[in-house]
Amino acid sequence: MLFENYQSPWLDEELKILQDAAQRFYQKEFVPLNEKWIEQGIVDRDAWLKAGEAGLLCAEIPTEYGGGGGDYRHETVIMEEMLRAGVSGFGNQVHSSIVVPYIFHYGNEEQKQRWLPKMASGEMVGAIAMTEPNTGSDLQNIRSTAIRDGDDYVINGAKTYISNGQHADLVIVVVKTDPTEGAKGISLIVVETEGNPGFERGRNLKKMGQKSADTSELFFADCRIPVTNRLGDEEGKGFYQLMQQLPQERLSIAQSAVVSMERAIEITLEFVKDRKVFGRRVLDFQNTKFKLAECKTEALIARTFVDQCLIKHLDKELDATTASMAKYWCTQKQCEIVDECLQLHGGAGYMDEYEISRLYTDARVQKIYGGTNEIMKELIGRTLG
Ligand SMILES: Cc1cc2nc3c(=O)[nH]c(=O)nc-3n(C[C@H](O)[C@H](O)[C@H](O)COP(=O)(O)OP(=O)(O)OC[C@H]3O[C@@H](n4cnc5c(N)ncnc54)[C@H](O)[C@@H]3O)c2cc1C
Numbered sequence: 406m407l408f409e410n411y412q413s414p415w416l417d418e419e420l421k422i423l424q425d426a427a428q429r430f431y432q433k434e435f436v437p438l439n440e441k442w443i444e445q446g447i448v449d450r451d452a453w454l455k456a457g458e459a460g461l462l463c464a465e466i467p468t469e470y471g472g473g474g475g476d477y478r479h480e481t482v483i484m485e486e487m488l489r490a491g492v493s494g495f496g497n498q499v500h501s502s503i504v505v506p507y508i509f510h511y512g513n514e515e516q517k518q519r520w521l522p523k524m525a526s527g528e529m530v531g532a533i534a535m536t537e538p539n540t541g542s543d544l545q546n547i548r549s550t551a552i553r554d555g556d557d558y559v560i561n562g563a564k565t566y567i568s569n570g571q572h573a574d575l576v577i578v579v580v581k582t583d584p585t586e587g588a589k590g591i592s593l594i595v596v597e598t599e600g601n602p603g604f605e606r607g608r609n610l611k612k613m614g615q616k617s618a619d620t621s622e623l624f625f626a627d628c629r630i631p632v633t634n635r636l637g638d639e640e641g642k643g644f645y646q647l648m649q650q651l652p653q654e655r656l657s658i659a660q661s662a663v664v665s666m667e668r669a670i671e672i673t674l675e676f677v678k679d680r681k682v683f684g685r686r687v688l689d690f691q692n693t694k695f696k697l698a699e700c701k702t703e704a705l706i707a708r709t710f711v712d713q714c715l716i717k718h719l720d721k722e723l724d725a726t727t728a729s730m731a732k733y734w735c736t737q738k739q740c741e742i743v744d745e746c747l748q749l750h751g752g753a754g755y756m757d758e759y760e761i762s763r764l765y766t767d768a769r770v771q772k773i774y775g776g777t778n779e780i781m782k783e784l785i786g787r788t789l790g
Pocket residue numbers: 499533534535536539540541542543565566567568569612620770773774775776777778779780783
């Protein structure tokens with residue numbers, strides 16, 4: 406245990422049992438396949454079915470929809486254990502903690518019954534498509550449109566960098582139902598991908614890290630979707646829905662950043678205790694102790710901050726600004742700490758066979774997706790008056 410005198414206050418006995426079960430599942434089912442998944446740039450499709458069978462998908466969704474009947478703490482435990490096992494490419498964070506909540510909160514009863522049980526079993530993999538080749542941060546200016554034609558919408562546009570894009574059976578597509586409007590023209594429409602001639606997957610993009618996570622271009626050309634697939638009672642609610650759900654996405658990124666910091670420090674401690682230079686353990690140099698003391702202190706500050714955010718989130722009190730602070734600060738610290746830890750490995754740190762190398766390349770994107778850290782500071786800055 407990295408922190409001798411700190412345990413997350415929300416982690417009770419029931420969650421520790423889930424933690425053990427998840428850990429055993431990942432070690433048995435995912436870890437042996439991780440290298441293969443990294444090589445092929447995508448996890449095997451049946452990983453989703455296995456995770457569904459083990460109860461690791463949609464943990465916070467009520468059991469009547471096939472979910473685990475838990476809350477956001479259960480999602481947290483399942484995500485954290487996967488990252489501790491060194492598996493960074495299985496997109497359950499996007500599926501269960503980002504996509505599913507949109508359906509749960511904004512879907513009508515028929516939509517929930519139709520999609521949630523299959524998402525909980527892994528029969529359907531979820532993705533959310535906001536970003537476009539020309540528009541990322543400036544979401545209000547997306548160009549993809551969904552124009553009403555009778556009982557259908559006709560979707561046209563291109564999306565890019567979409568996590569789970571290759572496997573996705575269900576994509577929440579962020580579109581303009583009124584292209585003359587900005588935020589007020591945005592709606593969220595669920596596209597079921599199977600057998601839809603207007604939907605096409607582009608490349609599975611090659612990335613510097615998180616290599617087993619598929620990240621794709623998606624194309625929509627006169628893609629017809631029933632109006633009944635829109636989330637929400639009326640058009641134009643999409644931007645509001647996104648703003649409501651982004652704090653959970655940002656908290657989840659912050660939490661994953663903390664696991665990465667903790668893991669980096671743990672494996673670096675093992676390395677510097679073992680490695681001898683000039684007849685001494687690397688840990689015995691004052692520089693090493695000071696660096697790791699700084700890292701451990703900052704990781705504990707980050708851990709206590711995200712734990713506090715989680716507790717607020719459970720009480721529905723996590724505001725957008727605090728979530729932005731957590732996302733920005735934790736991912737910034739993650740990159741700094743992982744870099745310091747890699748340095749203490751010397752040349753070994755640059756080799757893929759050492760976990761720290763993977764933690765380093767996996768970390769970089771954390772400052773970019775979920776809203777860049779510059780956008781986080783912009784949002785925090787707006788509260789300064
Ligand atoms: C691995 C990966 C997975 C992703 N998964 C998804 C996904 O599942 N779904 C999805 O929709 N998107 C996804 N994204 C996209 C991601 O959310 C965007 O890349 C991100 O929001 C930034 O948008 P952009 O790339 O268009 O950069 P831009 O918006 O073009 O930004 C370029 C630079 O300008 C800066 N900038 C922009 N506006 C301002 C401002 N107002 N003030 C100061 N600086 C500013 C940015 O911070 C950045 O440094 C993913 C991206 C990656 C890399």
